[in-house]
Amino acid sequence: MDLRLDHICGNEHAKRAAEVAIVGYHSILFLGTQNSEAGALAKITRWAQAECTKRYAEVRSESMSLCPCGLPEDMCCCDNEAIKLHQNKIASAPTDIKVIVARPRTEKIMRWVAQEWIDGEPDEIIKDRIDEARERLRPPFVVDSAMQLLEVAARQLGLEPSQTKSVVSVAVTIAQMAGSERVDAAHMAEAIQYQWRPG
Numbered sequence: 001m002d003l004r005l006d007h008i009c010g011n012e013h014a015k016r017a018a019e020v021a022i023v024g025y026h027s028i029l030f031l032g033t034q035n036s037e038a039g040a041l042a043k044i045t046r047w048a049q050a051e052c053t054k055r056y057a058e059v060r061s062e063s064m065s066l067c068p069c070g071l072p073e074d075m076c077c078c079d080n081e082a083i084k085l086h087q088n089k090i091a092s093a094p095t096d097i098k099v100i101v102a103r104p105r106t107e108k109i110m111r112w113v114a115q116e117w118i119d120g121e122p123d124e125i126i127k128d129r130i131d132e133a134r135e136r137l138r139p140p141f142v143v144d145s146a147m148q149l150l151e152v153a154a155r156q157l158g159l160e161p162s163q164t165k166s167v168v169s170v171a172v173t174i175a176q177m178a179g180s181e182r183v184d185a186a187h188m189a190e191a192i193q194y195q196w197r198p199g
Helices: 012-024 038-053 080-091 106-114 123-135 144-157 161-177 185-193
Strands: 028-031 061-064 097-100
Touching (some): 012 028, 012 038, 012 097, 012 123, 038 061, 123 161, 144 161, 161 185
Parallel strands (some): 028 061
């Protein structure tokens, strides 16, 4: 199959994260098992970013397993300490966006099969939306409520300065995609959720 977002079964949140990464040229890490769509999403995002920037060396889109063995939780034989160390390493990785790629429900998979491997918005619509977003100016103003939300998240998640900077940068991209002249709390909240933490 071609590398298309609409060929990915389910995982709309991960597709949305990919779109944000493509618009803002953000680094992104898709987290899933060996057989998940994480690898495909990373390839699609990497290709789209490279197409837009024409600078392949600057593209950072990868996939990684949540467990050292890469197997689903019910098949994993890694000990808790190994999993904890592995996931802490993921959490501290200098990546703007980290998003879980989960196994869709069986019913969802069967609908995807019946629809000949198509699920979600057509890529042509997504591409047009990305192109339109890129033409907009990045909003320079962050409202107080968004800054307050960021402060709470930085304390609770223990964000490092570089991670806090990434959250703000991603929030600005999300506001740009929305056509907003400012970064509000909703934009900041979405950006914060992309700072994945174990547990």
